[in-house]
Amino acid sequence: MRGDGRLAGRTAIVFGGGHGGEGPEGVVGIGFACASTFAAHGANVVVVDRDAHAARRGADAIAAAGGRALAVVADMLDETEVVSAVKTALDAYGRLDVVQNNVGHVHLGGPEELTLAEWRAAVAVNLDTVFLGAKSTLAHLVETRGSMINVSSTGSIRWTGYPYSSYAAAKAAVNQLTRTMAMQYADRGVRVNAVLPGLIDTPLVYRELSEGHDVATVRAERSAHSPTGAMGTAQDVANAALFLACDESAYVTGTLLPVDGGLHVRVI
Numbered sequence: 001m002r003g004d005g006r007l008a009g010r011t012a013i014v015f016g017g018g019h020g021g022e023g024p025e026g027v028v029g030i031g032f033a034c035a036s037t038f039a040a041h042g043a044n045v046v047v048v049d050r051d052a053h054a055a056r057r058g059a060d061a062i063a064a065a066g067g068r069a070l071a072v073v074a075d076m077l078d079e080t081e082v083v084s085a086v087k088t089a090l091d092a093y094g095r096l097d098v099v100q101n102n103v104g105h106v107h108l109g110g111p112e113e114l115t116l117a118e119w120r121a122a123v124a125v126n127l128d129t130v131f132l133g134a135k136s137t138l139a140h141l142v143e144t145r146g147s148m149i150n151v152s153s154t155g156s157i158r159w160t161g162y163p164y165s166s167y168a169a170a171k172a173a174v175n176q177l178t179r180t181m182a183m184q185y186a187d188r189g190v191r192v193n194a195v196l197p198g199l200i201d202t203p204l205v206y207r208e209l210s211e212g213h214d215v216a217t218v219r220a221e222r223s224a225h226s227p228t229g230a231m232g233t234a235q236d237v238a239n240a241a242l243f244l245a246c247d248e249s250a251y252v253t254g255t256l257l258p259v260d261g262g263l264h265v266r267v268i
Contacts, residue, residue: 006246008042012098017047018054023203031102033234034241039067046089050075076103076129086136096140098245099148103129122166145189154198154260182254191253193244198260201231228261
């Protein structure tokens with residue numbers, strides 16, 4: 001791991017930062033890509049995931065590459081576990097400078113296809129997790145004048161070709177939560193921004209959106225929908241998150257930053 005040390009001495013906690021090892025070879029999730037990028041630039045990273053194997057795998061991969069990481073197991077829908085995860089991070093490193101809320105899940109279907117239980121579950125995992133992540137960390141970010149980065153989606157601001165109404169609605173709420181927190185905490189030195197990934201090549205694509213198609217077909221179809229002719233990578237999103245985490249973005253807050261190859265402005 002090679003970085004310029006711009007996050008040296010700081011601590012980042014990435015909720016949903018585990019590395020499950022799913023998907024095609026070389027394809028990683030956004031949370032892990034961000035966690036490893038923060039570590040590459042000098043941060044102590046706390047990798048939080050409800051899957052113990054994914055949390056350990058993520059932290060071990062960071063450590064093997066020369067970074068500093070701690071694996072913590074927590075269900076982001078359980079407030080007690082979230083608070084405990086934050087305490088573990090503070091006990092280990094003494095401070096929090098960067099918080100990334102990365103937990104999310106896609107469930108295909110519109111209002112006619114989804115049950116009320118499915119709708120509520122999607123809102124919980126995509127929105128409530130951001131609320132709990134923020135609730136448990138904002139006071140600590142005030143102390144360090146830190147940065148919060150919420151992972152939303154281009155689907156929160158436009159149709160992307162997938163019928164995932166519950167996901168899109170929940171991520172739109174994440175956008176507005178991001179903006180309101182940014183304004184509420186601006187005079188206390190905390191910056192709150194969101195990244196809006198578009199057609200990104202991650203394990204989630206093959207797990208939740210492929211509808212049984214093979215890897216080559218999924219990649220070809222998604223790439224064809226991108227204005228650039230290719231999907232982005234988790235590292236593309238991590239690069240944007242790094243900017244929002246460090247001092248180069250000191251005057252940036254309340255921003256919704258698309259990382260989508262221009263998809264958000266495409267007409268068709």
